[in-house]
Amino acid sequence: MALRTGDHSQAATNGLKEKVLTLDTMNPCVQKVEYAVRGPIVLRALELEQELRQGVKKPFTEVIRANIGDAQAMGQTPITFLRQVLALCVHPDLLNSPDFPDDAKRRAERILQACGGHSLGAYSISSGTQLIREDVARYIERRDGGIPADPNNIFLSTGASDAIVTLLKLLVAGEGRTRTGVLIPIPQYPLYSAALAELNAVQVDYYLDEERAWALDVAELRRALLQARDHCRPRALCIINPGNPTGQVQTRECIEAVIRFAFEEGLFLLADEVYQDNVYAEGSQFYSFKKVLTEMGPPYTARQELASFHSVSKGYMGECGFRGGYVEVVNMDAAVQQQMQKLRSVRLCPPTPGQVLLDVAVSPPAPSDPSFAQFQAERRAVLAELAAKAKLTEQVFNEAPGIRCNPVQGAMYSFPRVQLPPRAVQRAQELGLAPDMFFCLRLLEETGICVVPGSGFGQREGTYHFRMTILPPMEKLRPLLETLSQFHAKFTREYS
């Protein structure tokens, strides 16, 4: 021991010391993490913006960030009532101001009453303010046609991301062939692959069916599961509905089939339902996994374990920066739920402003409230514009040769398939890039349009896609879609 200590001191004196924390010594799981939504293409976009600001000449005048589902960054205005209530909570002197409607004031007072020291500055209890969890429970009951929800099963979170990672964390166990496997859709939202890598769990891919508008097929689930059982212990199944990046909205029948499958195979269901308010296509409707599960009756109702996630980042709210969200757990083992509670208490509490926005979003003004009309009008306007942009996106892309886009039934993204000429694929390989990354980088450099290559979400071998949000304002979206289509045509010619 003394010797080892001596060695160290020696090295120190000689100034030969290596860093303690290097790529060689750091957590190897963290190194495996990838997160395309903010990956190299976004770093390049940042650089380009800086160059533009410095006056460097480019073939475009602004970078358009269609890479991330961030509505307000793209110019969507916040819903007035949400911000009024929050401003009143932040600065209660405003409760005396004539500039705020009565219902916003009542709402803020009610929330502050429920906070420690009547202030947002106090930590809330770890699962989130009791009152707000009660409001969330009532929201879920309304949404699901009266099926009861228990506030004790609701945990508020720092965005949905935080809750998703917590559930995955609980599920991770075992080593080698008994390591926890988690089924995730391909294409997926890369939080899933990133969290599984970090937790050293096994990612089990099931493919959505592009030919059937990205439908989820139980036969494919079964294939993935059986194959995975050879090398890990699959214990959970993640579903994203409405889908990110794929924009599909699952049918009730599909959800029933998935629940039956999960039940038979002993899989914990993780239903990522953060886009539940974002359904645009005619004939499409959002069904929550909890509702379908409950209506299927025994043995599913009282047995199938489920966690459902929601967020203030999406929907008509688009309040990403506030990091509000929740998870409802259904049929979770009581002792495990206590462990979850304990685990969450270590981080103290979710941010209170996000809790406030969530509260308002789940209990919007009633018809008799002074803010009702404005709230409804603003909400409808946001959702109607998103629906129009979803339609436009599908339409313009499908007019372009070599681009094929499934209907954007919901969520905030299109995930069109692009044909890339073999010479482009070859060129990309020479550069050590995924072919669609090569395409997206070239697109960015020549048009300023920032989209994320399909390889960041996963796709069938040999197919190429990109994800583009439908969030740019209408007047920008059409030219954007056209520029993108034209760039694809030019790129195709260049490499033919």
Next chain:
Amino acid sequence: MALRTGDHSQAATNGLKEKVLTLDTMNPCVQKVEYAVRGPIVLRALELEQELRQGVKKPFTEVIRANIGDAQAMGQTPITFLRQVLALCVHPDLLNSPDFPDDAKRRAERILQACGGHSLGAYSISSGTQLIREDVARYIERRDGGIPADPNNIFLSTGASDAIVTLLKLLVAGEGRTRTGVLIPIPQYPLYSAALAELNAVQVDYYLDEERAWALDVAELRRALLQARDHCRPRALCIINPGNPTGQVQTRECIEAVIRFAFEEGLFLLADEVYQDNVYAEGSQFYSFKKVLTEMGPPYTARQELASFHSVSKGYMGECGFRGGYVEVVNMDAAVQQQMQKLRSVRLCPPTPGQVLLDVAVSPPAPSDPSFAQFQAERRAVLAELAAKAKLTEQVFNEAPGIRCNPVQGAMYSFPRVQLPPRAVQRAQELGLAPDMFFCLRLLEETGICVVPGSGFGQREGTYHFRMTILPPMEKLRPLLETLSQFHAKFTREYS
């Protein structure tokens, strides 16, 4: 495989299915996590509050939560300027209101300019808004007498907790005897033990010296390190200064000795400096590890790896609920720092309101600003009252036989040692409780005072303590301290 599937279905039909996620199958590391600050004693406090509300008769009329460092929950009023700026950012219509001072408006406009879509509702970049990191860097430079700070080394976080866990996560590697060991003080803030348990790293205890006002002694660090090297690979050293739960403020000489030790032994330094504004004792002063490290010159300055944490939850701000904080990394390997950036991007961004409060806290009004006088007065009042309460706590406890309390030089807690009679220890053991947990539970039941047993933070075998915050308002604190002292006397008589 087919058979296994069949088995499952069979079990399903018979309704014999076990849950997927149970104590037996869940993440074993999560089960090992403990977090006393919100443990069983706090759950009991919640129950008692509910009983009081339901009219159940108790020997007290209210539960006093002296268990958690949550100033506003204990009635501290927020600093007006912080909340004004935040309200303006949340609801920019207020920029037209005559009720807000000009400097608050300018500040809010400046922050909004730096936000995506000029709104707090957009995700910020993952490391936090550039402008705010620049302001943090300037704050650090002022604090440290001009030593440069680089915004690129600053990562904003969801409270300091989030940043601390991130750093620990990066450091975790190895298995068996090569597992990462992390030295933490005993007594400690239990986030550290909880995070290490969750990450499956080895907790290496070094004891603070109660006889010397909880000073940190390098000989004890060395003892702990050498002993740990037999079974793990110690790679990091955590220091909490000013201390939680112990309230000591380290001397400059002590910090120098710690840095020399860390350097010689190849340890990454984690300096938890969230109480840097909370120094009360005459003769005590806060020195940041970064300042001391830099002033020590080579080889330390350009080599010793360090992360320093700060938070808006503590200081004079007490804005716990907003979850704002940051870490500055010093001499971190560039590739590791990129990995850290990537890891943090998966969670998208720290909550924007916490970022705003942090910005105001690190760049308060200047003497020429209209809000300067009020801001300074409010800040001083908070810190002066805390100082008075620190003094009072030490004084009253030390008048009580069987209680010994070190000076509360800084932070927000006293951690007095209590003598417990052997028969009380025995009784506790019969009940399966730590003796100080038994004491604290009885205290809670009979007086409504909620404090945390020393066993939740760690203490030398055979010694007993509790942690009590100094946060209750002055008019409550004195009777509280007296009630507690009297209860201890009574408890001692009862078991003698």
